[in-house]
Amino acid sequence: MALVPYVENVVPALSKLQNSSARFHFASHDIVIAQDWRTLGVAAVVWDAAVVLCMYLELGHVDLKGKVSIELGAGTGLVGVVAALLGAKVTITDRRCALEFLSNNVKYNLPSDLWESVAVSELSWGEGLDRFPAGGFDLVLGADIVYLEDTFVPLIQTLQHLCADATVVLLACRIRYERDTKFLTMLREQFTVEEVYYDKNRDIHIYKAGKQLPRSDL
Ligand SMILES: C[S@@+](CC[C@H](N)C(=O)[O-])C[C@H]1O[C@@H](n2cnc3c(N)ncnc32)[C@H](O)[C@@H]1O
Structure with missing residues (x-):
């Protein structure tokens, strides 16, 4: 019988998720993000x-x-941190279980004069949306948040709540499975969606979406 030893980081692309930190340089700042894959899983590592x-935000698009x-x-919180460093006022959200780790990373990486520009808040998609102003955001950001089919409807509900007609939504996605394209189909029923960027090396698509304006001819 062949013996196949268990090697935790057998897939090189995934081994970096097991590092205790990840370093970046964006917006003229060194950024060090703590990671904890073993304890907190997907919410505590930086995804491509x-x-x-x-990179897209830094390019000034x-x-x-x-x-x-x-x-x-x-x-x-890497994206929220970079958005704040580039001048945005950002509410950085995730599920409750991710907030403490998220807050620590955000605080560690932002100069204290920017702390007032940032809030870290619980937001589980589709829940307690009235805590966030309806249509109150210029920009909605999401990286690798399209992967659980059960969350597609509440995620779109959340976008509907947060967006005004002029709000820009930027979603960075790796399309891993057929179901991920189903999300895009669902999103297109309520939003205009265009692909604005594709990183071939990392296989990441960036989609820009906005609320469909009501048709004046209907
Ligand atoms: C693959 S990780 C991406 C994390 C980060 N955006 C990145 O790209 O490094 C997916 C994130 O979505 C969050 N998430 C999953 N389901 C959620 C839900 N129902 N409501 C809010 N956040 C959720 C997870 O906690 C996790 O932080």
Whole structure:
């Protein structure tokens, strides 16, 4: 019988998730994000989609100065931190179990004069949405948040609640499974959606979405 030893980081692309920290340089700042895959799982590691979304923001495709923004499923908060460093006011959100780790990463990586520009809040998609102003955001950000089919409906409900007609939604996604494209189909029923960027090396797509304006001819 062949003996196959258990090697935890057998897939090289996943081994970096097991490092206790990840380092980046965005918006002229060194950023060190603590990771804890073993204890907190998906919410406590930096996913490629977050890195690509930060690169996209840094390239200046979106004007972030003073923009009222919210990040959904922020995990370690890298995207929210970079958005704040680039001048946005950001509410950085995730499920309750992820908040303590998230807050520590955000605080560690932002100069104290930016702490007032950032809030870390619980937001489980579809729940307690009245705690967030309806249509109150210029920009909604999400990196690698399209992966659980059960969450597709509440995630779209959440986008509907947060977005005004002019709100820009940026979703950085790795399309892993057929069901992920189902999310895009569902989103297109209520939002206009276009792909604005593709990182070939990391296989990450960035989609820009906005509420469909009511058709004047109907
Ligand atoms: C794959 S991780 C991505 C984390 C981070 N955005 C990144 O790219 O590094 C998915 C994130 O979505 C969050 N999430 C999953 N289901 C959620 C839900 N129902 N409501 C809010 N956040 C959720 C997880 O806690 C996790 O932080």
